[in-house]
Amino acid sequence: MEMKNINIKSLCLAAVFVSLLLLIACTDLEVPVESELVPENFPTEAAHYDAAKGPIYGRLAGDISSGSYWRIQTLTTDDHVLPARAGNWDDGGQFREAHRHTWTVDHSWAEDTWSFGFSGVTACNQLLSLFANQEEGPLKDAQFAEIRMMRAFFYYIMMDIFGNVPIMKTFDEDPATSPRAEVFSFIESEVLAVIPNLPEDVNVETYGRPTKWMAHALLHRMYLNAQVYTGQAKWNEAIQQADFVINSGKFALDADFLSMFKPDNGPQIKEFIFAVVVDAFQTEGGIYSRYSISSELSNLKYGMGTRSVSNAHRMQPEMFEKFDWEKNTGGQWVCTTQDVRNQTILIGPQYDSKGNPILIKTTYSKLNQDYNGPTPAKDTTWHLSFSKEIWLRGDPAKMDCANDLTSQFMGARSVKFYPDPNWNPTPRYENHDFPFFRLAEVIMGKAEAIMRGGTPTGGDTPLSLVNQVRARAHAALYTQGQLSLDELLDEYAREFQHEAHRRTDLIRFGKFHEPRLFRPNVSESYRQLFPVPSNQMNLNPKLTQNPGYN
Amino acid sequence: MKKNRCNDGFMPFGNQILKKMKLTLLLLLLTLFSGFAADVYSQSTKLTIRMENVRIEEVLGRIEDQSKFRFFYNDEISLDKRVSVDLSDATIDNILGQVFQNTGIEFEIADRQIILKNSSNSNNQRASQQEKTVSGNVTDSSGAPLPGVSIVVKGTNVGVITDGDGRYLLKGIPADATLIFSFVGMKTKEVEVGNQSVIRVVMTEEAIGIEEIVAIGYGTMKKSDLTGAATVVEAKDMKRGVQSSPMEMLQGKVPGLNITKSGDPTESPAITLRGPSTMRKGAAMEPFYVIDGVPGASIDAISPDDIVRIDVLRDASSTAIYGSRAANGVIMVTTRRPGAGESYISYSGYAAVETIANSWDMLTGDQLRTYLAQIDRVPENDDGVSNIDWQDEVLRDGISQNHNVSLGGAVNKSRYSASLNYFDNNGIVKTTARERLTGRLSVEHQTLNDKAVLGFNLSYTETEDGRVFNELFENMLDYLPTQPIYNEDGTFFENLQYSMYQNPVGLITNDKLERSTRNVLTNVTLKVDIFKGLTYDASVAYQRTSTENRTFHGRSSAMTPGMNGVAIRDIYADSFKQFENYFSYEKAFAQKHNLKLLLGYSWQENTFGDGIRSANSNFVTDDLAWNNMGLGSSPDKLSMTDRYGDTLVSKLRMISVYSRINYNYDNRYLLQATIRRDGSSAFGANNQWGTFPSVSAAWRLTNERFMGDQRLFSDLKLRAGYGESGNSLGFDPMIARLKYGITGVTFVGGQLIQAVGVTQNANPDLKWETTSVVNLGLDFGFLDNRITGTIEVYNKKTTDMIDSYPVRTPPYMYGSLLANVGEFSNKGVEFQLNATVIKTDKFKWLTSFNISHNKNEVVSLSNDFFETPEKGIYTGSVGGVGQSGDPTQNIMEGKPLGSFFTRKWAGRDENGVSMFYDAEGVKQYTVTRDDFYFAGSAQPKLMYGWSNEFTYGNFDLSFFIRGVYGNDILNSTLAALNNPQSATRFNVPVFTLSEPIDDYNSFFLSDRYIESGSYLRLDNATLGYTIDVRKLGIKSARVYVTGSNLFVITKYRGVDPEVNMGGVNPGIDTAGIYPKTRSFMLGLNVNF
Secondary structure, eight states: OOHHHHHHHHHHHHHHHHHHHHHHOOOOOOOOOOOOOOTTTTTHHHHHHHHHHHHHOOOOOOOOHHHHHHHHHHTTTTSOOOOOBTTTTTTGGGGHHHTOOOOOOOOOHHHHHHHHHHHHHHHHHHHHHHHHHHHSSSHHHHHHHHHHHHHHHHHHHHHHSSEEOOOOSSSTTOOOOOOOOOOOHHHHHHHHGGGGGOOOOOOOTTTTTTTTTHHHHHHHHHHOOOOOOOOSOOHHHHHHHHHHHHSSSSSOSSGGGHHHHHHHHOOTTTEEEEEOOOTTTTSSSOHHHHHOOOIIIIIIIOOEEEEEEEOOOOOOHHHHSOOOEEEESSSSSEEOOOOGGGGEEEOEOOOOOTTTTTTEEEEEEHHHHOOOOSTOOOOOEEEEEBBBBOOSSSSSTTTTSSSSSHTTTTBEEESSSSSTTTSBBTTTBBBOOOOEHHHHHHHHHHHHHHTOOOOOOOOOOOOHHHHHHHTTTTOOOOTTOOHOOOOOOHHHHHHTTTOOOHHHHHHHHOOOOBBBTTTTTTTOOOGGGGOOOOHHHOOOOTOOOOOOOO | OOHHHHHOOOHHHHHHHHSSSSOOOOSSSEOOOOOOOOOOOOHHHHEEEEEEEEEEHHHHHHHHHSSOOOOOTTTTTOOOOOOEEEEEOOOHHHHHHTTTSSSSSEEEEEEEEEEETTTOOOOOHEEESSEEEEEEEETTTTTTBBBTTTETTTTSOOOEEOOTTTEEEEEEETOOOEEEEEEBBBOEEEETTOOOOOOOOOEEEEOOOTSSSEEEESSSEEGGGSSOOOSEEEEESSOOOOSSGGGGGGGGTSEEEEEOSOOTTTTTOOEEEOOOEEEEEOGGGGGGEEETTTTTGGGGGGGGEEEEEEEEOOSSSHHHHGGOTEEEEEEEEEEOOOOTOOOOEEEEEEEEEEEOOOOOEEEEEEHHHHHHHHTTTOTTTTSSSSSOOHEEEEEEEEEEEEEEEEEEEEEEEEEEEEEEEEEEEEEEEETTTEEEEEEEEEEEETTTTEEEEEEEEEEEEEEEEEEOOOOHHHHHHOOOOSSSSBOOTSSSSTTTTTTTOOOOHHHHHHHHEEEEEEEEEEEEEEEEETTTTTEEEEEEEEEEEEEEEEEOOOTSSSSSSSOEEEEEEEEEEEEEEEEEEEEEEEEEEEEEEEEEEEEEEEEEEEEEEEEEEEEEEEEETTGGGGGOOGOOOOOOOOOOHHHHHOOOOOOEEOOOOEEEEEEEEEEEEEEEEEEEEEEEEEGGGGGGGEEEEEEEEEEEEGGGGGTTTTTTTTEEEEEEEEEEEEEEETTOTTTTTTTEEEEEEEEEEEEEEEEEEEEOOTTTOOOOOOEEEEEEEEEETTTTTEEEEEEEEEEEEEEEEEEEEEEETTTTSSEEEEEEEEEEEEEEEEEEEEEEEOOOOOOOEEEEEEEEEEEEEEESSSSHHHHHTOEEEEOOOHHHHHHHOSSEEEEEEOOOOOOOEBEHHHHHHHOOEEEEOOTTOOOEOOOOOGOEEEESSOOSSSSEEEEEEEEETTEEEEEEEEEEESSSSEHHHHHHHHHGGTTTSSBGGGGGGGSSSOOTTTTTTTTGGGEEEOOEEEEEEEEEEEEEEEGGGSEEEEEEEEEEEEEEEOOOSOSSSSSOOOOSTTTOOOTTOOOOOOEEEEEEEEHH
16 A cells, blocks of 8 residues: 555656656757858848859959969960979879860869859859849849849850850759850840940949940950851941940050059059959969969069969960060070060069079089080089970970979060069969950950951041050051051960960961960861860750860 | 684694695795685695794784785784794694684684684674674685675665775674675675674676676666677776877777777877768767767767776667767767775876887988989989988977876765876877866765765866977978078078978977867766656756867968968867756566666757957067967958958757667567657758667577577577667758858959858758668677677668769759768678686686678769769879879779779889870870779778787786788878989988889879788787785785887888778878877876
């Protein structure tokens, strides 16, 4: 009997515990978000939208100023080359494949550029759907115009490099590949549609963002290349778009050509129609000196400190020859003209910031690994000097020029983007903004369109137009008969070297496939377009590969 | 067995021997015959004593001095009478018979204990009185004394522990008391005191290793009742050495548990159990820890000296009770607590010296000069005289010490224990060190008529780590020996032309890296006996781990040139609050049926990354390092991330209900089923809850009637189980949600502002990885369990494996998505054998061997929605000249994780230049990753450990061998160093002297750097001596010397074949590895 009582008491106690257990037994898994931006808290107010539009511009600095886009436009041409050095710099063959036009569907620059372009397109589409609920009005119109213009800009890059790409007009679309001409029309119609709502002002507020004039400059470049892009020339349209920009009065050729490429360039440059803003510490990109000069130069001449710089990008002799450098009878490299653009190049013996020769203590064999004389280990002092020529001494299959001092200093160097002492020494980023469209291109493009059969406007002739650009560079003015199309292509080289124009220009002039320094053959015509990257083909079965790459 | 001889004459055979022996003039001669036979000591011991006219007390003292006999008596016994003794080779009976003749004193011989009493004084009177004193001794069945036996007065916490000779003395106990004698591995015995004042107890062994208690999660169980796969490692079997993490003590001890660690005192070991089963890194690969019943507590906060046992739960039928966190096994750690009646004060400590076990043999400066002279070259920046051994310059002999003091006791209804540990481990690389202080306090008290026990535990650990930048390890090998350490002006010589190329001495001087970790764990426990069989347990726990990292690059640092000094300090804390409670009910009915039930609920909330970072650059002095951040003056040379870091506060909540049922029929048929339902806020809205069931059964054949007659097996048990558990460890709580983040900057209104974009897709379907295990086990014991062992066979399958898959944007907002797609398989066999090879009074040899085999396979990486290309996922890039981004491993279907894919070496051309086969089998100088082929696997075929323990008298000797067999290692360190073409800039190893100097392809990773990783290591050898210091009032003391990592037998050409086996890219030996060490230590353990 007593046992039973205890049990009943205990059972009561148990019941209390069980109810306690159930009371606490909550199953709520809702946890507050404390430090992240999620759809519940972003974007919810006006100020968020500027930040939200940011991703459109986020990758421009890295990809355009010195990333895969820059490399595709530059290292596949007669502009620059990056040979291997005793196994260094082979890096999966990306540089030699680019130079020799032997890239495959797995080439990383194609992958990177595709990802860059379509992430831009997608970011724009995402924002268009995100912003759709905003109140109608001029503010919304302006935002939509900005986003659609940037989407057109990304599409232009995609159309130029890949040609045939899918056209995604809204975020949830999943379209197949469109032919290049259709992409061209899409961009054209988009740009024309948004021009009325784009800002006309050119000032610090609109710097680095699309304006009405950037729209015209883009259309100008598209029409100038329309024959390539669509098979249909549009010379008069190109001239018309150029005139919108020239006659706007918003732009002028900067008197000091070199100042446009100084590290402190920015909104004060009157010539920039659209510039990519680069900051050594806050963006990626702006990698110029890291590739073009040696640590002796960065340290002794440019005040950048001793840093690991790779001395890897070389100007091809063919490009160098377009400038006015000659060896005098004493064997010294001298400029034969006043053209300031010559000064964007380093050639021959180099001097430090005080004018003293830069000397390197070395040995005969280190200076030249092919030295066959009796005293290879003998010390010697070498006056650092860039040669014009670049030649292969290692494995030719690897486009390898060995790794002694001779090979390290083969090739002239471009210091157009002038070495920046305030660079970010760890990733070696510099501060120069990168001009994507500037007035000189529009002026010269108009000249070219007229030369190719367009109707002159405003009393301009090709000669008068191109001479504006030459005059600013302090180059001798062309006289009648001097300005041929070939000469114009060379003039493009002098004016736009290192500005990622070259591939587009060479293709328009039909000279992209000509033999190059380390490519003796004419490359296949399909190389004008890059392949759709294989990983993208895997991801989207609706994509069509470009001809020649299947 | 009890003898009580009084006034007896000599034993007849004693006289016979006496007559045969020649008398000597020695006052005392002791001859001890001690064989391996289990004779009773008192009968086998013969003494020779000649003493004249001395006090009895002196005779007894002499006997104690020269034998193991000990006398017990109280003040009433008078030993002042003078006697003479003249006996040779006499038994103790004979001697004492003569001594106590006509003294009125009786003696009682209980093996080695001799109790004296007055024959006239009856103790019967005293027995009924309130308090009395009991003494005696405890032996095992062979008569050997048992030290450390717990003797408790039943129903109280009053009790003692037997001393080194198995003796005890209990004062002031109630006359009607019952004593409980208990000892691990022995059957507990209860003795009523009654009128006895001397109680001698012989304890009989339980079957060794079978009656062990195993922690099973929310309770314990006799190992004999276990239905799953679990291994218990007790403190005495753990490997000791200079160890910064307790897990190192288990290396090689548990079949299937693979633990690898470098010599870095600040690094945690990499652990995998039964093969890798996830592609996520970090915590996701590690087992789940339960520390003193607190799930998820930090293992690193425990002093190894405090651990008494570690239980490793290996199969899912054992681990499923921990649900979504248990897929990699559960490791349950138990720290020292006093048993009832026990009280102790212990000190253990050691001092150790560590040296580098094996180093790379690099060229000296002169060797390099000579080598390069062959091809008419000289090292860059050669000063002509330097012969710097950079390894020598940055390495040292590391001195370590460890001190642990612990105390514990039980007083009335309370128990307490506390310990303090100081550990100081100086690594062999200068400036690397770990210094740690751990304190622990535990109190519990019985209340509510002894029906409830309330406990309080607090532990605190503070760790200071001195670290080095990884750049050091490559530079200490390949930095040119022909370059000086210092310039003439005393600054460090630096050549900044090459990235990651820094003066090693400069690196350990100018670049500082430190870490402080503070961990506090506290919990309050309540245990209530509600009624017979039903218990309620609750625990509220809180843990907070705060980590502070400090970095300083001096103004002349070669790592941050141009920055003029960079200081970074960040501090963040991870914490959790946890409430666990459960009911357990146990009921036996109808004699043969035994039922146990468990029902519980747990709630836990973690907070991660609660902290802040600050950084600055451009300092005027190096002296103040990170201690005065405001002194720097150029913050815009640092990016936002440099300055403020990306530590984000996040919260994770996990809620679970769980239940277990155990049924035991007649100790023959055992059944266990568990189920746990887990909810986690980290997972996708559609999959926040998961259910993890398990069922297992065992059959104890030896308890069957038909096995009754056989003598061969003392134990035989068959087990089978199936269970599912999940892996949700290591997840960011925001993992399944759409997230915006900083995606660069944008130029707005003349300034750069942060751009905010989508950085992660939402995946509302994301859920945990599920691991299901089928486990079959056989436990056996032979020859009264002198030989025991276990065989386990398992098939472990992980589905819904999580990985990041590239997706298209659109429709996705971001280019990759974390999704449950892949499938892993691990199948294996594990075998463990323990044997008592020899066991006599004086000499004992115990041995234990385990071996395991696991076959890992990536079954699938694709499903209907996500596809991985046929070649799999290229991974494991180690970089190197001309090899940026080249993979070394592929994760692909049908192959194990850690499959090497690399170039196939095709020998050299006539100029000595290495060539490689392309996919068509043609020799090429250059091949692409499409030509790479499967060149081996990092997964070992076998892992084994063999420990041996010998005791002889007071000496003990143990050694431990472990190893792996059948794995491959990519020796990328050798490849990177073996570059004759760059020997003017980077030093080369002596190995390179045997290679053609013109081989400009020598360093390209290929199968010629894939090497067998099999090894056998003499991991540990210890010689100990137990000192008899009882006269000083000390229970026991032992000194020992231990050598760790004494030798390795291997064909591997790198410095050590034990490379990191955890993570997604196991088995890659890169030049960034902290070298392994060899250590020697001298230790002392004292129990007061």
